[in-house]
Amino acid sequence: MSETTYTPPLTRRDWLLSDRPASRTQARLGRAYVIWRRFSENRLALVGLLILMALLFVAAFADVLAPYSPIQGDLRNGLLPPSAANWFGTDEQGRDILSRLIYGSRLTLLVVGLVAIIAAPVGLLVGTVSGYAGGWVDAILMRITDIFLAFPKLVLALALVAALGPGIENAILAIAVTSWPPYARIARAETMTFRNSDYIAAVKLMGASPFRIVLRHIMPLCMSSLIVRVTLDMAGIILTAAGLGFLGLGAQPPLPEWGAMIASGRRFILDQWWVAAAPGAAILIVSLGFNLLGDGLRDALDPKEAGQ
Template identity: 80%
Template sequence: MNVSDTAAMSWREWLQSERPASRSQARLGRAYMTWRRFSGNGLAMIGLLIILALVLVAILAGVLAPYSPVIGDLRSALQPPGAAHWMGTDEQGRDILSRIIYGSRVTLYVIVLVALIAAPIGLLVGTVAGYAGGWTDAILMRITDIFLAFPKLILALAFVAALGPGIEHAIIAIAITSWPPYARIARAETLTVRNSDYIKAVEIMGASPFRIVLRHVMPMCISSLIVRVTLDMAGIIIIAAGLGFLGLGAQPPLPEWGSMIASGRRFILDQWWVAAMPGMAILIVSLGFNLLGDGLRDALDPRSSGQ
């Protein structure tokens, strides 16, 4: 055994120590064990690779795209997939591959902003309701129930109709309809830890309710929230594509996958690639988020088998 193998073994033993000497060692050890459980799941790794590919394609769109996503040539309109255009062209002669590549930026933009808006709102509402209880819990949960009573797409359509079409308005509408499930999860997690010994100890030490919720309750809800947000990304992509399909999301000439399917539905029988290619992109990315979410759930859930 050489020196590098010995060092790697010592590092693994340090991370897996049952008696960590510091808080940093405990955190690194938990992260290492979580990654080992996650990396042992082949489907989860496939999902991670799909999402990483989406991010890289979005970042390098200007390098990867062979043509302009908005400028076409009518002489090349509705060409089938071939050497010049790997995914064919649309009715305006624009390269579909280039539009899908640039459309990944729009998809990633929607995903990130919706997660940054909806997850904190749901986390705050759920933890406050679960910790405060009483009338605060009843009011916040009844508001949550009202939002949950409507299908997400229908509610998003109503908000976009009120705000007007556009990618920013679509993001706001999707975020408004996405936070209630996160609030439910955060409330359930809060109810399980609200009466625990360490929360009582913090209360006896004189910590304010705000500090208890922010520093001690919310961190306990993060892992469940991450899993739910990841699993919800596929639904968010489909809702965003649905709004784009109806002309209420990203507006032309912005290359958005839903609007690309809408423009190709007129040619679905003869020029199938115009609608099928962006549809495949939605399918693959949605599948990637579902596989990633399932893997995170298995890795982060302490009750999972084999841990």
């Protein structure tokens, strides 16, 4: 009798890490698992992820978590120090600072999300078209990009908001207009690396149009670098939005925007320090969280680390 060898069943981990995936779904899930495993090894990146998840939780359940109204206050309770009733104290109009911070997280996420949705696709499109087309198309698109890069981001945002008028919507638009050029530069560099590869040459031989090549084959290859750059830029977007709010060009009173809260508290910075310190600490923690998350994603998505 011939002996039969026993083959143990594949575990879920072995299935994900298989070097011969049976389907695209298995390959994608395996790639995602490898990225998550590398990401989870970075403890600081996990801290950044926890900060972001906490921000999302606070913004989603602000109505439940906030103990008081973020807009209505009592002048008789103005500038009270931190206490059991008001954990972070009150501002000059008697409004609870903690409640305003909680509701202000929604504005922060709104600014960050809309800027990323507007700026990242524009930069990706400009960069991939420029890098793949080359010639005069590349020259024109990159000179336009250079013009935007020649101005400091905050100065250009200030000029745009001053022209459009103060308000959270105009501030978001101004920040988005000033944020896309770096993404275009990254996408162009990535595209110029891929456009002469055998993979793209094979797609051309199959009769794919330039539009399809850019949209279906080059853009996905640029997504990893773009995601990392967008995540790292979130802190700068938050600081730019806070700067506009501090100067009175962003969210207008009585909206609980963190930059505007610091501006209203700068008059009391020596005696009632908590009025400006609380929103400043919130900006610091959230910006740090995005930076830590971006560093972790950069290490996890780095193709040079794939074989290690």
